[in-house]
Amino acid sequence: xxxxxxxxxxxxxxxxxxxxxxxxxxxxxxxxxxxxxxxxxxxxxxxxxxxxxxxxxxxxxxxxxxxxxxxxxxxxxxxxxxxxxxxxxxxxxxxxxxxxxxxxxxxxxxxxxxxxxxxxxxxxxxxxxxxxxxxxxxxxxxxxxxxxxxxxxxxxxxxxxxxxxx
Numbered sequence: 001x002x003x004x005x006x007x008x009x010x011x012x013x014x015x016x017x018x019x020x021x022x023x024x025x026x027x028x029x030x031x032x033x034x035x036x037x038x039x040x041x042x043x044x045x046x047x048x049x050x051x052x053x054x055x056x057x058x059x060x061x062x063x064x065x066x067x068x069x070x071x072x073x074x075x076x077x078x079x080x081x082x083x084x085x086x087x088x089x090x091x092x093x094x095x096x097x098x099x100x101x102x103x104x105x106x107x108x109x110x111x112x113x114x115x116x117x118x119x120x121x122x123x124x125x126x127x128x129x130x131x132x133x134x135x136x137x138x139x140x141x142x143x144x145x146x147x148x149x150x151x152x153x154x155x156x157x158x159x160x161x162x163x164x165x166x
Contacts, residue, residue, distance in 0.1 A: 021080055039059040042055045072106070078099060081099055093156050097149050104145030105142065106142070110142070111142060118131055
């Protein structure tokens with residue numbers, strides 16, 4: 001790669017790093033406000049009443065259902081770190097390959113968690129079928145990205161070995 005291509009890649013990566021920082025911040029706020037705020041408020045208001053147990057159970061159920069979203073937040077954070085590394089010039093390194101692999105791991109974990117805690121119904125309707133197929137595609141994309149990260153890490157190791165020999 002020429003120097004101008006590497007500099008362009010670094011500028012684009014820095015922009016993407018900032019975009020992923022914003023996405024992570026907004027996603028954390030939305031996850032907290034939509035998932036945690038109302039159930040926590042219900043628990044606090046039900047302290048000392050017979051409804052306290054049901055409020056705590058509801059909070060636990062909502063926390064379990066939000067696990068796929070938390071895994072997606074992990075993927076966004078990992079992508080931010082990946083573009084930070086790319087922005088610093090570490091494009092073809094074993095570390096960046098491992099970061100790509102971790103990104104795939106987070107996506108795969110989110111899909112698997114969504115299959116376990118997602119909407120389960122006795123009858124298979126169109127919405128449930130679409131949800132399940134979407135999660136299977138997410139798992140497949142996560143595994144493909146994981147493999148891409150492994151290939152990148154191996155390629156970086158081979159490149160480093162070749163540079164030591166020459």
